[in-house]
Amino acid sequence: MILEINNLSASVEGKEILKNVNLTVKGGEIHALMGPNGAGKSTLGNVLIGHPDYKVTGGNVLLDGKDITFATPEERARAGLFLAFQSPVAVExxxxxxxxxxxxxxxxxxxxxxxxxxxxxxxxxxxxxxxxESFISRSVNDGFSGGERKRFEILQMMILKPKIIILDEIDSGLDVDALRMVAEQIRSYLNNDVGFLIITHYQRILKDIPPQFVHVLVNGTIVMNGDKSLSDKIEEEGYDWLKEVA
Incomplete structure (x- = not known):
């Protein structure tokens, strides 16, 4: 399975957020998308999954060679795409x-x-x-803590068996033990047919799930690509040094 993002631009309420984003995620790979708050990381996740509030203004998105740029969220999910939301909603x-x-x-x-x-x-x-196991009879995310909602996102991944998985701030709201559990499940689910795009602005989760590829998004544009050493540098120095290349 291959996810190809080609010169993707997108806007929200008429404001351009993403500008010519290029990124390819293949089965067997773990990618990290990092960047400061407001860089457009969550916007990319929402655009990829087909959220109706986000409008594609340029470029395209291919999944295994099929153009899904304007496909419905349901069509994308059936094709193998999955997004674990940053703030999962309750469905009473x-x-x-x-x-x-x-x-x-x-x-x-x-x-x-x-x-x-x-x-x-x-x-x-x-x-x-x-x-x-008593959660099986509860309403979706209703009354769940932040950590429980993130655990439920991982449960969905394991049940639904997607091929390209986007995890948006999956580490937020998790304590050390929960984070270790999430990392373990991600590692166990990874195989040559499954690829991950982990969206985060901290290296916290990347210590347990070392990515092969790291991309830095600033002001809606990927300004730098690298390996795990790039996330290490960000951990040590923050994002200010990237202003020179943004």
Whole structure:
């Protein structure tokens, strides 16, 4: 699976946020997208997943060679794209068991689901991500702490089996133990068919999930590409030194 972002520009409410972004994520790769607050990192995630409030004004997005620039969020998800949101919303009245089962059925049509077996699998994976199995009967993110919401995002990833995974600030709201668990699940899920784009402005999570590629976004443009040493430099010196190249 390959995600190709070619000269992508996008705006929100008429204001241009992304400017000619180029990035390629292949299966088996972990990429980190870093940058200061307001650089446009979350905007890129929302544009890639097809959020209706974000308008593409130039360039295109390909997934395994197929143009998904103007595809619906549902079409992108069925094609294998997944976004773990920075601030997951609550959906009152929709049980986690129902939400996951319907989502899985839509992404894997034709695959027969035995409800009892599916729920058994969900409960088992809940334990893996540190959620009590009683959560299966709760409404989606309703009354969840910030850390519980992030754990549920990882649970969705493990259940839905996407191929290109965008994690937007997945480390925010997590304590040390939860962060270590999330990192472990990401490492275990990674294979030659699965690629990750981790959006963050800290190196915190990258210490447990070393990326092969690091990209720095400033003012809506990728101003620098490198390897893990680039994130180390940012950890030590911050982002001010990048103003000279932005």
């Amino acid at each position: 009245g929709v049980r986690i068991s129902t939400f996951l089962r319907i989502a899985y059925s839509n992404l894997h049509p034709g695959e027969k689901i035995v409800i009892s077996e599916f729920n058994k699998k969900v409960k088992s994976l809940m334990k893996t991500v540190g959620l009590d």
